[in-house]
Amino acid sequence: MKINIMISADHINKEEVLGKTVVVIDVLRATSVITTAISNGCKEIIPVLEVEEALSLANKGECILGGERNALKIDGFNCSNSPLEYITDVVENKRLIITTSNGTKAIKRSEGAKHILIGAMINGKAVARRVLSLREDLVIVNAGTHGEFSIDDFICGGYIIDCILKQNLKVELSDIAKTARQIYSISPDLSFIKEAKHYNRIKELGLEEDLEYCLKKDIIDIVPEYVDGKIVKIDV
Template sequence: MRIEILASAKEALNKNFKGKNVVVIDVLRATTVMITALKNGAEKIYPFKEIKEAVEKREELKDGFLAGERKGLKIEGFDFGNSPLEFTEEKIKGKVICMTTSNGTRAIENSQSADNIYIASYLNVTSIVEKIMESDKDLVIVCAGTDDEFSLDDSLCAGIIANKISEKKKVLMDDFTISLQNLAKFSKNIKEVLEESKHYSYLKKIGYESDLEYCLTLDLCDIVPEYKNQEITNKKASLS
C-alpha cells in the first residue's frame, strides 16, 4: 500500500484518485461536525462548495437543516454554524443536513474520482484505520488545510493515521508523508503541538475554545462516515 498526504483541498483539485481510497480531514471543524452529527443520529449530510448550492438543495428537499461557515462564523440565515457542539441528538436525530464550509466540503468535492471517500478527524482515527486496512488499495489522505494552505491541525491527524497503518502493514510513503508520520510518532500531546498554530489560534480568538477541546479528542466514537452519491452517511454504528 502507498500512502500519500496532500496538504490542502487545492492540491486535490486536479488529481486523479481512481483506484484509490481517500480520507478527507478537516479537524477544525467540518469533518468533526460531520462525524458528530452522524454519531448523534443525523440521517445524512449533503456537502457543498458553495452557499447557493446548499440553499438550493435544502429548498429541493423541503426539509432538513442548513449548516456552515465562512471565516469560521455561521452563515446568515443558516440553522447551524460549524461548531460540533451545536449538533446535539435532540436537535438533529433523523434529520438531513445541507452543509457548506470554507475548506472541508471543498476537499470532499475535489476528491470525487476516488473509489471510496471516508471522513476523518481525531474523533474516529482508529475506526478509519481499521476501515482502510480492509483493502490493499493505495490511500490518499486529503487535508482540507486553511485557505489552500498547509494547516498543522489536519496534517498531524493525517500523520497519526499514516503512522497507525504503518504499524500494521508495510507501506510506501513520500518524504512529506514520512515527515508527518514522524511528527505523529513524537507528538505526545495534541493540544500542545497545535495551540500556537494559525487556525487553532484564530478559532480561539473568535470564541470557540470549547470546540477546540472537543475537536482534539482522540477516538471519541467508532463511526466511519462515507461520501457516496453526493451524500455522507454512517457506515458503522457507534457503540458509545
C-alpha cells in the same frame, strides 16, 4: 499499500486520487462536525460548495443547514461549524446540508476516488481500520486553510498513519506521509497544533470548547463515507 498526503484542497491531484481510497481531514472543524452528526443519528449529509446552493437545496425538502464562512455561522443557517451544536436532538433522522470554507471543497474535489472517508482525531482509529479493510492505496487529503497548509490537519493525518502502521507494517509511505507521522510522534499530546494559524483563529473567536472537543482522540467509532453526493454511515 501506499500512502500519500495532499496538503490542501487546492493541491488535490485528480489523477492521484482516481480509484484509490481517500481520507478527507478538516479537523478544525468540518470533518469533526460531520463525524459527530452522523454518530448522533443524522440520516445523511450533503456537502456543497456555495451558500446559495445550500439554500436552494433546503427549499426542496425538510433539512437543516450548517456551516461557516471565515469560521463564523452563516446568516439564515440553523447551525454553525461547531461540532457541539450537532447533538442528537438536533440531527437525529435529519438531512444536513453543509458548506464550509475548506472541508466541503476538499470532499467535492476528491470525487473520482474509489472510496472517500471522513477523518478526524475523534475517529482516527476507526478510520485506520476502515482503510486497512479496503486494501487500496491511500491518499490523505488535508483540507488546509484557504488553499494553504495547516498544521492541524497535517498532524491528524500523521495520527491516522500511525494508527495504520500499528496494525500493518507493510505500508509504503511517501516522504510527506513519513513527515506527518514523524511530526505526530514528536507531539502525540497534540500540543504543537496550538501553533497553527487556524487553531488560533478559532481560539480568538472564543471557541475553546470546540478546540478541546476536536482534539480528543477516538471518542467515536464510526467512519462516515461520501457516496454519490451524500455522506452516510457505512456498516462494515
